[in-house]
Amino acid sequence: MVLAKITDHGLLTDQTGRDSRIAGVFCCIPSGQADKNGSEELSNGTLIPFKNIVWVEGALNESAEITYIEQQDSRLKIRTIVAEVTGSQQSNEPGSKSSVSQLMALAYANSEPKKSVIVFVNPHSGKGKAIHLYKHDVEPVLNAARYHVELVKTEYTGHATEYMKYVDIDKYDGVICASGDGIPHEVLNGIYSRKDRVRAFEKLFIAQTPCGSGNAMALSCLGTLKPGLATLEIIKGHTVRSDLMLVCSKSSGPRISFLSQTYGVIAEADIGTEWMRFIGEIRFDIGVLLNILRKKQFPCRVAVKRITNDKKELSERYKSQYQQPGVTTQLDEDALKPKYFDGQLFDDDRLPAGWEWLDDNVTQNLSIFYTGKLPYIAKDVDFFPAALPNDGAIDLVLFDGRTQVWRSAHSLLQLDKGLHVWHDHVDHLKVESLKLVPMLEKGRTSYISVDGENFPVETIQVEVLPGVMKTVMNDGRYKDSGFLAHIG
Template sequence: MSSNTLFVEKLGKQVQIVFDSKSLRIQSDATAIVPRQKKSKKSRSCVCLPTLETNDDPSSSPASSSLPIPHRNILHANYNARTNMVQLNTLVADKPSDPESTTQLFKFMYTVRDNEQEKATEFCQNIMTSVYQDLIPEKRVLVLINPFGGQAKAKSIFEEKVKPVLEAAKCKLDIQYTEHRYHALEIAKGLDIGSYDTIVTVSGDGLIHEVINGFLQRPDAREALQKVALGLIPAGTSNSLSISMSGEKLGFDPIHNALQIIKGRPLALDLCSVTYEDSRYFSFLSQSFGIAAYADLGTEHMRWMGDNRTVVGLMQEIFSKSTYQMEASLLIAESDKEKIKQNYKSGLKSSEWKSPAVGDGAVLDTIPPLSDPVPENWTTINGDVSIFLASNVPLLNRGMLSHPCVSANDGYIDLMLVRGGKGIGKQLSMFTSVDTGKHLDMDLVEYYKVKAFRLKPIIKPGKSAYVAIDGEHASAKQFQVEVHQALGSVLSLNPTFINTNVH
């Protein structure tokens, strides 16, 4: 696409807008309007538009060029015939040279010169066609806000940070607040899937779990998952899926995640069915038993500490030399850690957008029922463990890269296993390495790619034990888990989870 130029006016001065195959540039304009929220007050102020610095592009002069705004950050462009003005809504990076820079919402408004109204209309249409291409502009968005989850900041995060960005992209918003546990599940289960393009959770991981299970309880479960994409606004304590998609900084940035809703594509996700004797549901994050489950569930009274409570819980269990007895059977696809690492790195190099699984109707399991014995090709492990932690995401908390070889949609569950009796020193060494994923190289850490597993907790006399599914309490009884490849999806700017830099 060749460059496209429109000359407009602001405060009686000529401004040049240049749009090409990579970016939008606004030249000869020293100001821009950006909305700023201060506590509960909404105000608009005139601030300087960032200019292109010499160290960003040595061939450009700050006096002649404004900062280029990439296509991804252009939210909307339109010409208003009533006001005879062009409006461009964009996100501008605070530190353009930093790929993890935060952004601000800028709204540029200019007067169209006489006899150039038709050109202005075509100019804006060209921008919209180019920056959205095969994406859906002006999405119909159902927003579900959990006002009580995490640290009870979801409402303010949405109102102050996210809503202005979605409105700037002209999204059509239907905002609902969840009123009780499983409310989001009920909404998703009864949703008219033809009325929305995406369903957005403003919460921690709990509301995501509810929406996925609401869809999967429908008779048209697969169609619902394919037709209504999931979008995330992190407003919880851990935000595990969000940080696994965008990293520990941007994964907590509401504006970045709003952009993923607007400009993201469906990133296919593996989901897991979890089956007990009397119930069956789905998991998108993790299934754990042992000290990791205690760190999730036994520290509920420390939620005021944020995700640091997990660290405290793990330390308590390590120093107490806690172990948990179990019987586990695994359908192992790979147990060699070096092969797992090489396959992970190869997958990243060849990463492409993978489409969510197609199909219709309900989602059925392929493994034997829980009441039947496991097949002979399964591997059974008996005895005490300190950690049994299966995951579909690499990061379960900030600083906890527990499963560094997870792929979003490789069709496997990553299982980390540490057997009992390894000693405090070795477990502390493992714990201090988990932020970089180097614990994977330690002999005491077993790491498997599995298609399914069956776990039977054995509760020792006088002791309690925890099972956590997606960070929530689950019954400490026998259950089994099977992965369903690419069954779900979430709107993302990238075709993979973060690069964990496994060596």
């Protein structure tokens, strides 16, 4: 048994000669995160941050058994100690029960413990490593936190969609996708297809622990690409209601999108290089480079219902929205219905009130059309630095294909810091809704990508669905994109 004291910052323990038990070892993380994510060694003991404590229960002689996450030698470990806890607030409960109750309340100050979740694992994600990552990095953390897990290994494309259409949502608190970005897309569309979709969206949180090649949701919302650390963030993070997007076209009904829609160079580099998937993420960089060097253009028309007119307005809106409280209004069926799609697209010659066509001189010579709701679409790709979780807007970025190759390349080399949007040949605006009309010459093939999935090259309408998705975020906001620091 060790001595422990509750402090303002965590549980201070004297573990000299301790006999603690290691429940599992998982997830390498950078040593630079030790102070934030691990235990801090003090001169008079070890401070275990409340965030790292995942479970507490009573033990013999009014002691408490405490399970927590510890960093040691740049690795995260699950440890369990039995401690005599002091410093707790006055309570009518017996000693150990009082300590247990207080520690659990402090450990789960921003969340609730012992949830029941569906975990989808795509065995093919991450070049076939998803199962291994789940078993070694994710599952030990969920078990330590006493989560009830319904594990579903997807067997075919659309499996998660079909599963979520009919699952009994009353049994669960949320869904964790141990995968890339494809499974969250399926999960959300499965929920959208339900008859009780309003209640399902209100009840279930949707989160991703990064086990695939594309992990935009985990990186943007949880701030990490380490599956074990992401799982801890899911357990301890703030629940936030974030916007989704609804994509409508002639060939399919309304389809939920949480990440992006793209046409042009990015879509060609993503979908068009699927045959090179065996070489890993570098296939995307190769695809972009080849298309930029060839100065490929993708003519189209783009209509929008604007929120901002220029980058000055964009910056002002970002500053005003950044500190705004999250969505608190209750969902209803109207919030999930499209405003501008009644089974067919609106006529190009009769735009709805408030809509306008963007400059044809730009869109007829476009190299990149990209819309999104998350700041990071991949590691070191801060494509939408002004994106916010629930500002009721879609971020739209357009690259003019007439720009000199070196200027295009220079802007793309600044994607890691989100500085590309400040170049003159790049338009960045926020819109409520938009319409993309591809205008490729006859016989030319290309791609449209929705959340990284291949979509027919045809006219699409996209509109924002404010505050629909319940998810989890580190500190209740996206990973810092650097945009606020840049605009001052």
